[in-house]
Amino acid sequence: MDDTYQVTFRFPREWKRDPLYDDRPYFGVERPLPTAGRGFFQLLLMGEESDEPKQICKGLAEHVVRPFGENPTTRPMKVDGQSACLVWPSKDQGAPWDAAVVIKYPQPVEINGERYSILELDADKNYILAIIRTIRFISSARHNSPFLLEISPQNAKKTGTATWKADAPVSVILxxxxxxxxxxxxxxxxxxxxxxxxxxxxxxxxPVTENLQQMKEEVKSGHASTRNVLITLKPQQTCQDAIEIRSLYQRLTPGEYSLQVERDLPPELGKGIVESNTIKVTVID
Incomplete structure (x- = not known):
């Protein structure tokens, strides 16, 4: 998840941020990298509000340095309901393993005083399609979802932030x-x-605690205590719940953290998930 770029998606846990790229999010397997199928992604921002993914994909495919080989293919697609375009590398000898997806933001994002309307994600072609399926824009999710999930730290003095002691129980209000x-x-x-x-x-x-998976299995098998509460929500109504975070994770070391929560949509809305906002947490001794 990235609040700066206003987007969330999933990628392999073993990928780490590469410190050589301090001007953009760049994650991949630790060096030294294999020569092919190395596993990576990077995010780039560009474009004015009038720009469209199709024209940017065309420019990438026809670039003089041929970053996607001699004869890459492009095709339009939708990503989280947004206009997008995929650039797929050609099969000529020595062609790169990189592919790219170019996506129109629901609303332009502003970073350091500059506004951008296009997100480009470059990634290993063996991983990019799986990553694309998980992409969610924070702005579109918050404004267009028929069901919202907001989280806030219990007893927080400032919205969206909290300070936790490393070994103290801490709750989040949903x-x-x-x-x-x-x-x-x-x-x-x-x-x-x-x-x-x-x-x-x-x-x-x-990482979560070792007993979390065991707890999930016990709930699934009916051997764990549950509340079995069914809340009815009419349009515009809300309900609240709480979750004790420290019970889910091993001891937290001092430092800066970010937390996001998701859950399944109500059955009336079909299959899918709803993702919360992201909160910042400072853990102290």
Whole structure:
């Protein structure tokens, strides 16, 4: 997840941020890199509001240095409902393993006083399609979702931030809102299994405790205690829940963290997930 670039997506946990690239997010397998199929991605911003992915893909494919080989292919697509275009490398000898997807932002993002309307993600062609399927724009998810999930630290003095002691229990308040025109039902069973959390320390994902998977299996098999509460939400109604974060993770070392939570959509909205906002956390001794 990246609040600066206003986008979230999933990639292999073993990929680490490359310190050689300090001007953009660049993640990959640790050096030395193999010669092919090395596993990486990078994010680039560009474009004015009038620019479209199709024209940028054409420029990438026809660039004089041939970054995608002599005869790359391009095709239009949709990514999180947004206009996009895929550049696929050609099969000529020595062609690169890089592919790219160019996506129009739902709304332009502003970074250091500059506005950008296009996101380009370059990645190893063996991984890029799987990454694309997980891309969600934070702005579009927040404005267009029929069901919203907001998280906030309990007893936080400032919105979106919190300070936690390393060994102290800490709770996060979850507020769910029905923004659709339908009546929705939200099942509350066990917070550890109702929600899926992503806690990042710098650029590394924090591992969960060993007993979390066991807890999930016990809930699934009916051997763990659950609440079995079904909340009915009419349009524009909200409900709240809480989750104890420290019970899910090993001891946290002092430093800066970010937290995001997701859960399944109510059954009336079909299959899918809703992702929360991201909060910043400082852990102290």
């Amino acid at each position: 507020t769910m809102k029905n923004t659709s025109r339908r009546v929705l039902h939200v099942a509350l069973t066990n917070p550890a299994t109702d929600y899926r959390t992503t806690l990042m320390h710098n650029t590394d994902r924090v």
